[in-house]
Amino acid sequence: MAxxxxxxxxxxxxxxxxxxxxxxxxxxxxxxxIARSVDFVTEGxxxxxxxxxxxxxxxxxxxxxxxxxx
Numbered sequence: 001m002a003x004x005x006x007x008x009x010x011x012x013x014x015x016x017x018x019x020x021x022x023x024x025x026x027x028x029x030x031x032x033x034i035a036r037s038v039d040f041v042t043e044g045x046x047x048x049x050x051x052x053x054x055x056x057x058x059x060x061x062x063x064x065x066x067x068x069x070x
Contacts, residue, residue, distance in 0.1 A: 011038035
């Protein structure tokens with residue numbers, strides 16, 4: 001989850017930079033696109049982690065085989 005927070009901070013920083021550069025510059029457009037991409041990923045990571053956590057109780061443990069057998 002620390003990674004998601006760091007990504008959210010990156011998105012906020014990119015948006016702030018876009019505001020500093022002005023809305024009509026190409027650099028600001030690139031920063032805004034970075035912020036949107038980071039937002040998209042940041043929203044999906046916690047959801048995917050929660051889905052994986054919910055799936056854990058329903059998975060069956062793998063059958064262990066002795067070493068050296070196929």
